[in-house]
Amino acid sequence: MFRLRCASPKTWLEAVLADFDAFLLDHAAAEKKASGMAMSMLSHYPDKPELVEAMVELCLEETLHFRDVVKLIHQRGLILGADSKDLYVNQLRKLMRQGSELYMLDRLLIAGIIEARGAERFGLIAEALEQGELKKFYKAITESEERHEELFIDLARRYFSGDEVEKRLDELLDAEADICQALPIKAALH
Numbered sequence: 001m002f003r004l005r006c007a008s009p010k011t012w013l014e015a016v017l018a019d020f021d022a023f024l025l026d027h028a029a030a031e032k033k034a035s036g037m038a039m040s041m042l043s044h045y046p047d048k049p050e051l052v053e054a055m056v057e058l059c060l061e062e063t064l065h066f067r068d069v070v071k072l073i074h075q076r077g078l079i080l081g082a083d084s085k086d087l088y089v090n091q092l093r094k095l096m097r098q099g100s101e102l103y104m105l106d107r108l109l110i111a112g113i114i115e116a117r118g119a120e121r122f123g124l125i126a127e128a129l130e131q132g133e134l135k136k137f138y139k140a141i142t143e144s145e146e147r148h149e150e151l152f153i154d155l156a157r158r159y160f161s162g163d164e165v166e167k168r169l170d171e172l173l174d175a176e177a178d179i180c181q182a183l184p185i186k187a188a189l190h
């Protein structure tokens, strides 16, 4: 586990709690994208059995998260919206370097950082919610995304040296903090 270099602002949590319906629609989209990302990762590296197996599991788990959020959305009488671009994820993706080795390392580390930010934000929501099913759900989601963070960092360490991982993670965590701090505040995961 590593530490993110900035905490999400209180204003973000306030925006989410003020329009939880909008947040849920975005959360569903984020889970669906996470599931698709896992599948695309394993398609890119079919010759790496550990990675393939880990990504199949991840894809299933993110799809289950998606299913659960869809249920919450439908219970509230809402319907899913069209997919929109995720500025945070797109900005992080721009940091991926060219060259198959560098690209793979960056892809794993950035995926781990996205999971870590998700875990931080779901954790803030879980803490803020009143006792009940929704709070339990966000607590469980937080723990799950924390495990995903570890999974990606473990994969990075499996395929790259500890030094390479630490050095690049350090750079990416600085960049992520800048990106996160510049995000517009809205009732969305990012």
Ligand SMILES: [Fe+2]
Binding pocket: 031, 034, 061, 062, 065, 145
């Ligand atoms: Fe998830």
Ligand SMILES: [Fe+2]
Binding pocket: 034, 062, 115, 144, 145, 148
């Ligand atoms: Fe995840």
